[in-house]
Amino acid sequence: MKFRFRQLLVALLLLPAVVSAQAVKYPYQNTKLTFKTRVADLVKRMTLEEKVSQMLNSSPAIPRLGIPAYDWWNEVLHGVARTPYKVTVYPQAIAMAATFDRSSLFTMADYSALEGRAVHNKAVQQGRANERYMGLTYWTPNINIFRDPRWGRGQETYGEDPYLTAIMGNSFVRGLQGDDPKYLKAAACAKHYAVHSGPEPLRHVFNTDVSNYDLWDTYLPAFKKLVTESNVEGVMCAYNAFRTQPCCGSDVLMVDILRNQWGFKGYVTSDCWGIDDFFKNHKTHTNAETASADAVLHGTDVECGTDAYLSLVAAVKNGRLSEKDIDASVTRLFMTRFKLGMFDPVSMVKYAQTPASVLESAEHKAHALKMARQSITMLKNQGNTLPLKKTIKKIAVIGPNADNGIAILGNYNGTPTDRVTVLQGIKAKLPNAEIIYEKAINFTNDTLLDYRDVSGQYSIDGHPGFKAEYFNNVELKGTPVVKTEAEVNHFWQEGEAIGNGIKATNFSARYSTNYKAGNEGFITFEIDGDDGWRFLVDGKEVLNIWTRNRWGAQQYKLVTEPGKSYKLELEYWQGDGKANIRMSAGTYKKTDFAALTERIKDADAIVYVGGISPQLEGEEMKVPYPGFDGGDRTSIMLPKVQTELMKAFKGTGKPVVFVMMTGSAVAIPWEAENVPAIVNAWYAGQSAGTAVADVLFGDYNPAGRLPVTFYKGDSDLPDFNDYTMTNRTYRYFTGTPLYGFGYGLSYTTFKYDAVTAPSIVKKGNKMVVTVTVTNTGKMAGEEVAQLYLTYNNNAQKTPIKALKGFNRISLKAGERKMVTFTVSPSDLSLPDANGKITPLKGKFTVSVGGSQPDEKNVTTGNIVKKTVTMM
Known part of the structure; x- marks a missing residue:
């Protein structure tokens, strides 16, 4: 009897307040009716003041109608974030992009949504469901284009390429929102819409203006895919202004494109404190009332951070907008909450029955390790320095990130029960070896x-x-x-x-x-x-x-x-x-570098773990160190002190391995020339150290690829404030990068042959390309086959080259596999000068291989090409 009573009590606690008193007092409580009918009934019963109260991110309860309080603000960038419960933390978004594995990202989002459901259910049981970071509306993914490596929040994105960003973003949304025909597992939110990517110190005042070509070629494709194909439930509008109007009040972005052209029916939230920016920073509006009314008229349904939207009551009474305008927003908001099952019995919503046992489950932790391994990108391996032998007797593990449990978690992160640093990973890998550890330096100086x-x-x-x-x-x-x-x-x-x-x-x-x-x-x-x-x-x-x-x-x-x-x-x-x-x-x-090198000179190898950290780059931070400003970087060069330390290590004559952690591109020209082995480990999540050790000692064959261009230095970069795409990213950069987008090495080699592609493609048709890939080395490994288009028509503005397909495959030594790419009609189109999407004209070249068609560094395999004509 006690057990049954506890079961009943838990079931009652899990029910939203409106359902637990389910006498079906109002039609909106009748689960046999459609969501549309129920929401319409609910909204019409609310007063103007009650409706407005529901348009704040922290929405209060309306007891007379049985509506529980709810906070819309939650994050799930790479695992459930900022929750008080222990959760699985996957690699940072930029690292997940480096996997070039849409399936792995889909699974990560699926697992994260399950953990999010478990967190929400626990919060309901504990009476905390109305608190921030306990809800089911997640303001992720960040699908802004990482156009400039100085942007500190670029680590939250899927890189610099619109195609990769769209594909990975689509996988995330589908994984997070689930496949139930009626209910959402969780609600994703595409942000920050649009033309947004720093500088962080200027984001509240900055006005961007780009050509229609750049707008549609670079900044909008991922948003378009997530809205029109992925059915993302939410969109967050950006802080900055676009063509003099704040993004949350933009005629072009919010009305013409999002609502009219794309037919978006979901909800829109402002970025937090973004409505205040209308009148405090952009100075486009006189006060909270005018700003709030304009934002709502442009389709911004939720105001996050402040209570400017409370002025909407006065705005309606003063004729700045009608109550029907308020109804439109509130209807969208409650439609999302109904689709999440918040007003239905738990027995009807399978996701609401998710148990707490999914939190940090063995399956989830294993996937975090898998993605950490997949993300690691080997940039250099001169003379087969790697993998190191596990019979090594003595190894030195040095550097500011060697035992840094903060760096591996990135930003917008949750907290796992356990996390493994690189030092810990190497210790576990070499239980019998002597391991010398010293931090030696900070990121930017040698005084500890x-x-x-x-x-x-x-x-x-x-x-x-x-x-x-x-x-x-x-x-x-x-x-x-x-x-x-x-x-x-x-x-x-x-x-x-x-x-x-x-x-x-x-x-x-x-x-x-x-x-x-x-x-x-x-x-x-x-x-x-x-x-x-x-x-x-x-x-x-x-x-x-x-x-x-x-x-x-x-x-x-x-x-x-x-x-x-x-x-x-x-x-x-x-x-x-x-x-x-x-x-x-x-x-x-x-730190005395000479004394340090003397202490470690008899080590069999030196592993230096450096780079940068989310302690230095991120959202609107104030970091008082040279090379960093407001969360952004003023220089992409590896801090000089780190290069000087590695120069000292080179003098020992011992093998030096540089393990670099970063959320963005770091310029390492000296290291590229002088350090025999370089591995980019990103911010790889809770299992970062295990994954790094697996790669360093050959238990995992790396296959990560760069989702951003690694430039040679600051002189390669245009003005940070310039949003035009001229000479930016691999698609328009006319120089020679240090390591290009899509680059990454393996312990084995691959051969591409037998490419097939049509000689002629008719406008509006798809293009199917096949290629055979063979592992020609002696070790099993994974390869990321990449398809690029190079445009030969000079009469139309085009990228220099553009990724239009990728496929991560696993091959045993000597194994052959056929890889098929299906290039859609939209991917065989480009915007014209006015932004109108039109099919390609004339001839173009299809290139397939393990990298860009003109990558200068040694890659995992050759490139095969075919010329195609669009008719």
Whole structure:
């Protein structure tokens, strides 16, 4: 009886509030009616004020109608993000693009949606379903084109190519939304619409204007596919303006193209705080009322971040728009919620029955490792330096990313129970070897904080450690929850329980202690935290970072007298997203490269793990390091200190392997010439270290491909603010890249032959191309066969070349397989100067191989070509 009672209780808790009282008081509660009929009935019963309240991302409950509260804001970029529960974290989006495997991405999205359902179900059970990051409307994927490698958020995209982005985005949406004919597993959202890709510091004020050709050739194809073919449920409009109108109020983008030409029926959300930009930054509107009315008239249904949309009540009464305009938006919003099954019994919605056991399931974790392996891109392997032998006796693992558990998770991430760094992966691979690890340098300098254990020098009220006070607000007001903690080192996902009813959402904290100085004469305190904090010594504020953007770690040098006590106070508040605050102590020490190389000179190999990190590149960050600005980069060169360290390593005469982590293209001209082996590991998720070790020691044959061009240096790049595609990306770059889009090496080789393609294709018809691929090496491996079109008609503007097909295949040594590409009529078309899509004219060349047709570096296989004429 107790077991049955618990089952019944759980079932009741899982029911939305509107269903648990299911006496079918209103037609909208009648599950036998269509969603369209039910939504229409619900909307007509709401007052104007109630309708407007539902157009905020945090929508309040309407008890009289049985409508539960709901927050639309959630993220699932590469696994469920920012949830307080432990989840599977897959490689960052740019890394998943490097797999060139649409099937793997589909599976990742499918698994992530299941975990998202489990998170939502747990939140319902715990009465938290109305909290941010607990809903089923995910604001992913980011299908902006990564046009410039300096953009810090490019790591969230599928790279620089419209075709690859569209194909991968389509796989993501279909995997996430599921295949049920009635209900959505989860709701995807294509962002940021459109013509958006930095610079981050200017995004709230920037106005973009590109030609109709660039608009339709580069910036819109992925959005068009997701809207017209993938049936994506949502679209997020961008912060910036397009042709002087904010994107969320753009005649061209929102009305003419999205709603009219493409017939989009789903919901549109603003980017967060984007409506405020209308009148605060773009200055195109006078106040919240005029901005909000215009956004709604352009089809923006949800306002995220602020409450400007509350002014819509006055806007209707003042005649700026009609209540029917409000009804159109609210109808779209509730249609999405109904399609997610939020107003139907759990028994009717199979996805609502997803158990918590899917969280971090063995199958999901295995897939995270698979995709991490698939994403790793080998850029150089001179003299077969790789794979390293597992019989190696001594190995040096050096660098700022060698044991960096933050870098591997990327941004917009969740938190897994376990994560494997490269150092940990190599240790697991070589249980009997001697492994020397040193961080050696930071990303941009050679002066490290030599951390010391000073825990014995902290005390408060006669007890060791810190007095920790947690407040259920961001003002450090009221009666706090008080704890004693040994150290300040916290990382919470938003909403995670801190204790005694305090959750990691809109909270603040104060950490107090007395530090008793030793005889050193000075000590440096290093503080790292998101959102805002300030540090006080003896009541005097010495550091103050009150911003919701991450600055990176900050230091304060305290000159001390032996035996004297100093009162330390660290105050912290959290706003949006995850929260973290850490304080360490030590003294600065400049790394002696000569001494370091002397310590490791007898190692059998040196693995340097460097590159950059999501601690440096990302969304609207303030990072006080050279080469970085606002989350973007001011230079794409690998920071000089890293090159200098590798030069020192070269002097040892030992094999050097450069494992580079990055979310974007990094220029490494010296390394390309002088380091024998280079492996790009991206931000590969929770199993990054295992995947890297598998590649380095030959347990996995790499086949990742670059989804972006790796340029030689900054001089290859046009002005960051210039959105025209001239000399940008492999499709229009007239120079010679260091490593081209689509490039990647293998431990084996492949041969392409027996290509077949029609000599003539009629306008409006598809083109089928086949090719035979043979593994000509001695090791099984995967190959990414790529099909490019090169255009021979000078009368029409075209890309220099363009990817129009790819297929990742696995071949045993000596095995042959036929690969078939079907090129659609739309992929055999191009926009004209006015943006009108027209079929190709005249002759073009079809090239198939393991890379671009003119890749200068050694590739996995040859290129086969055929000339075709469009009639």
